[in-house]
Amino acid sequence: MKSSELPVLLISNGVLLPGADLKIPIKNRNNILTIEKYLTKSTGIQNQVVVAYKLSTEKVYEIATVAYVDKIFGWTFNNVVQYSIHVVGLHRATIQKLSLPTCIISKIEEPSAILEHSQLEILLKSAKYIAENSTNERISFDIYNLMEEKEYGRLTDLCVSQLKQQNDVGYAQLLEYLTILEIDKRVELLEKWTKTRKSLKISAENLNIDDIQTKMSGAKQNLRPRKIPNSKNSIEVLEEKLNAIEFPENVTDRVFSELARLKSLNSSQSEYNILVGWLELVAALPWKTSTIDEIEISKARRYLDESHDAMNDVKQRVLEHLAVCKMNESVRGMILCFTGPPGIGKTSIAKAIAQSMGRKFERISLGGIRDESDIRGHRRTYVAAMPGRIIEALKHAKTDNPVFLLDEIDKLYSGNQGSPSAALLELLDPEQNKEFHDHYLNIPFDVSKIMFIATANDISNIEPALRDRLEIIEMSGYTLKEKTKICQNHLLPRQLSKHCISPDYVNLDQRAIVTMIEEYTMEAGVRQLERNISAICRNVALKLAEALNSDLGADTLPEFELPINISEPQVHQILKTKQAKRIRIVERMSPLQPGTVFGLSVTTNGGRVMPIEASKSEGKGKIVTTGHLGKVLEESILVAKGWLAANSERLNIKSLKDFDVHVHLPAGSINKDGPSAGTGLACSLVSLAMDVPIRSDAAITGEISLTGHVLPIGGVKEKVLAAQRDGLRRVVLPRSNYEEVEKLDSDLKNEIEIVLVDTIEEAIDAMIRKSPVLAKL
Numbered sequence: 001m002k003s004s005e006l007p008v009l010l011i012s013n014g015v016l017l018p019g020a021d022l023k024i025p026i027k028n029r030n031n032i033l034t035i036e037k038y039l040t041k042s043t044g045i046q047n048q049v050v051v052a053y054k055l056s057t058e059k060v061y062e063i064a065t066v067a068y069v070d071k072i073f074g075w076t077f078n079n080v081v082q083y084s085i086h087v088v089g090l091h092r093a094t095i096q097k098l099s100l101p102t103c104i105i106s107k108i109e110e111p112s113a114i115l116e117h118s119q120l121e122i123l124l125k126s127a128k129y130i131a132e133n134s135t136n137e138r139i140s141f142d143i144y145n146l147m148e149e150k151e152y153g154r155l156t157d158l159c160v161s162q163l164k165q166q167n168d169v170g171y172a173q174l175l176e177y178l179t180i181l182e183i184d185k186r187v188e189l190l191e192k193w194t195k196t197r198k199s200l201k202i203s204a205e206n207l208n209i210d211d212i213q214t215k216m217s218g219a220k221q222n223l224r225p226r227k228i229p230n231s232k233n234s235i236e237v238l239e240e241k242l243n244a245i246e247f248p249e250n251v252t253d254r255v256f257s258e259l260a261r262l263k264s265l266n267s268s269q270s271e272y273n274i275l276v277g278w279l280e281l282v283a284a285l286p287w288k289t290s291t292i293d294e295i296e297i298s299k300a301r302r303y304l305d306e307s308h309d310a311m312n313d314v315k316q317r318v319l320e321h322l323a324v325c326k327m328n329e330s331v332r333g334m335i336l337c338f339t340g341p342p343g344i345g346k347t348s349i350a351k352a353i354a355q356s357m358g359r360k361f362e363r364i365s366l367g368g369i370r371d372e373s374d375i376r377g378h379r380r381t382y383v384a385a386m387p388g389r390i391i392e393a394l395k396h397a398k399t400d401n402p403v404f405l406l407d408e409i410d411k412l413y414s415g416n417q418g419s420p421s422a423a424l425l426e427l428l429d430p431e432q433n434k435e436f437h438d439h440y441l442n443i444p445f446d447v448s449k450i451m452f453i454a455t456a457n458d459i460s461n462i463e464p465a466l467r468d469r470l471e472i473i474e475m476s477g478y479t480l481k482e483k484t485k486i487c488q489n490h491l492l493p494r495q496l497s498k499h500c501i502s503p504d505y506v507n508l509d510q511r512a513i514v515t516m517i518e519e520y521t522m523e524a525g526v527r528q529l530e531r532n533i534s535a536i537c538r539n540v541a542l543k544l545a546e547a548l549n550s551d552l553g554a555d556t557l558p559e560f561e562l563p564i565n566i567s568e569p570q571v572h573q574i575l576k577t578k579q580a581k582r583i584r585i586v587e588r589m590s591p592l593q594p595g596t597v598f599g600l601s602v603t604t605n606g607g608r609v610m611p612i613e614a615s616k617s618e619g620k621g622k623i624v625t626t627g628h629l630g631k632v633l634e635e636s637i638l639v640a641k642g643w644l645a646a647n648s649e650r651l652n653i654k655s656l657k658d659f660d661v662h663v664h665l666p667a668g669s670i671n672k673d674g675p676s677a678g679t680g681l682a683c684s685l686v687s688l689a690m691d692v693p694i695r696s697d698a699a700i701t702g703e704i705s706l707t708g709h710v711l712p713i714g715g716v717k718e719k720v721l722a723a724q725r726d727g728l729r730r731v732v733l734p735r736s737n738y739e740e741v742e743k744l745d746s747d748l749k750n751e752i753e754i755v756l757v758d759t760i761e762e763a764i765d766a767m768i769r770k771s772p773v774l775a776k777l
């Protein structure tokens with residue numbers, strides 16, 4: 001027989017039978033102590049009490065009722081706190097040891113209720129009569145419910161409890177009744193007591209079960225079955241959960257020794273709650289619960305193609321990765337890292353990978369994390385200690401092999417509280433991550449089955465040791481054609497369904513989409529575009545809602561034609577009020593003055609056209625620079641000037657030795673650095689020296705050497721896309737970037753003329769000597 005220790009309430013008036021409820025005014029000191037120590041909000045870790053029955057000041061009846069505490073009422077009278085408690089009976093129990101304010105009890109298991117037909121008839125008739133005549137809707141409902149569920153033992157108890165409430169049966173009789181376990185004897189007593197009641201005349205009419213059901217459904221309209229939380233106390237529930245888990249060998253002893261320690265603690269000790277929290281976390285972690293990988297390459301390819309347009313290189317790389325996972329039957333040591341500007345689908349492709357493998361997906365945002373404890377948790381000794389994000393995410397995933405997206409891994413910082421990157425190193429190291437240590441959990445957890453995918457906007461910000469573990473997959477921005485396709489196939493259908501608009505109700509033509517992209521977005525990805533589509537959908541939803549409303553009760557149908565057409569003028573009309581129309585840099589700066597040239601740079605938001613301006617005034621060859629320039633960029637200016645001074649005579653170009661030169665890169669508050677503006681600076685100085693303007697439809701990028709060579713640069717695709725977005729027609733690039741240029745989309749190359757150069761002279765030729773052609777707009 002199972003014993004347990006519970007707080008006890010002593011009463012000498014009224015008996016609580018299982019299934020019934022009782023309101024007990026708390027007057028005696030023992031009961032107040034029980035409430036204050038175990039049941040009030042601040043100490044309330046117990047939701048069960050033993051209701052024990054006093055026979056005299058010294059003696060307590062050996063059978064008691066274990067009850068669930070429904071409500072506690074507390075108020076102050078004459079500066080004294082008073083209580084009253086509402087309890088619901090759960091089961092009978094034998095008191096083994098009473099040591100106030102608690103007692104050790106053992107539950108009494110009741111034999112199964114088998115009744116003869118005649119007795120059953122008596123029981124049901126009595127029950128029906130009590131339910132019909134009860135003024136308490138809850139009691140009627142519970143009686144009908146127990147009748148339907150054929151819970152005859154509890155039904156008898158509930159019926160008897162109703163007699164007691166009308167003073168038909170005394171305290172001693174009820175205590176005697178509580179001792180009886182056999183159902184037939186209890187029904188006999190019920191019959192005896194009901195017969196003695198003058199008011200209760202059990203009619204001989206046949207019991208009609210349909211009648212009972214009608215009554216029940218009537219009562220059920222207002223009420224729900226009484227919800228009694230698990231009758232086991234929280235430690236028993238926890239123990240059951242822990243027993244059901246198959247822990248790794250090195251963990252089992254630790255968990256169960258902590259459970260034993262918990263049982264030995266008093267619930268008022270501070271360590272008790274800490275230990276309960278820890279064991280609950282242990283019970284909630286997926287120790288050996290995995291999903292089964294369903295890697296089918298053809299299915300995965302189809303899924304990736306359906307969920308994402310363009311990015312063919314990335315999809316190919318992902319499929320190769322999945323193929324290796326399938327062959328290896330493991331994902332250990334392979335950590336993909338998608339890098340690129342915002343809104344180009346890094347997160348969504350990671351989600352698609354998880355879905356195509358049939359794994360759970362969890363996103364852990366690392367942006368702005370400074371403390372190691374964010375990753376690894378706090379030690380349990382800290383007040384309000386918590387596990388780290390990895391363990392929290394595993395608890396949420398409920399499987400030990402989800403896909404974890406370590407989002408914005410480039411935005412981790414090292415603060416005073418240790419380095420989060422170092423904690424990630426352990427997490428991602430296949431040699432160590434079989435036993436990952438979280439400070440709070442303090443027992444090893446195997447994270448080697450997790451598939452890690454990272455995302456970053458700028459890989460140069462990732463700590464070198466961490467970067468070394470990642471397989472970097474660069475993702476670049478989309479061309480106009482790709483964005484249009486993504487919009488038609490994904491963004492528009494998604495936004496329509498989000499706004500509950502049927503696709504048949506709207507017709508968004510291609511020209512409208514192009515206008516939206518060209519004139520109302522300035523991004524490498526498609527996030528702003530999606531917001532614009534959402535604005536269009538809101539506008540359509542408003543029109544539809546207005547049309548439906550005006551229809552109600554109107555004599556004539558409103559003039560309203562479906563589908564609603566959205567073309568270029570409507571796009572301007574809807575978006576103009578929400579955001580400024582984009583003004584291209586070419587329009588803003590044209591016509592170009594001598595000394596001004598369009599350079600190209602790459603930022604974490606994608607490529608951008610970066611104007612370079614230079615002016616001269618009589619002087620002694622001094623150089624002034626402005627626009628937040630970094631050291632490398634400053635040096636590029638000196639290299640360009642040095643090259644011009646050394647070659648002006650040979651090339652028959654005027655030199656700048658009798659002038660002071662001011663070089664400025666607009667957007668003065670943004671830091672700029674890097675060597676790739678070299679060719680642009682050289683062109684700017686030559687144009688200034690010769691007083692000849694540069695082509696206003698061209699941009700240039702490339703590093704230069706003092707001997708006049710043009711050296712390769714990075715971010716070719718982003719830079720060419722930026723030039724296209726700004727309506728330029730020509731991009732001058734180092735010849736050594738030939739391979740990247742070859743890989744560019746043919747659509748992009750049709751729109752932009754790419755000129756490859758080896759020397760500064762060729763670059764100047766491509767930017768100045770040809771007759772200036774006006775920009776597209």
Ligand SMILES: Nc1ncnc2c1ncn2[C@@H]1O[C@H](COP(=O)(O)OP(=O)(O)OP(=O)(O)O)[C@@H](O)[C@H]1O
Binds near residue numbers: 310341348
């Ligand atoms: N090639 C694509 N096909 C379909 N939808 C796409 C594609 N690229 C991006 N999207 C959609 O664009 C939205 C933004 O993408 P996502 O959130 O994945 O960007 P991200 O690169 O992770 O950005 P960030 O760096 O800001 O986290 C998503 O709704 C995504 O579905």
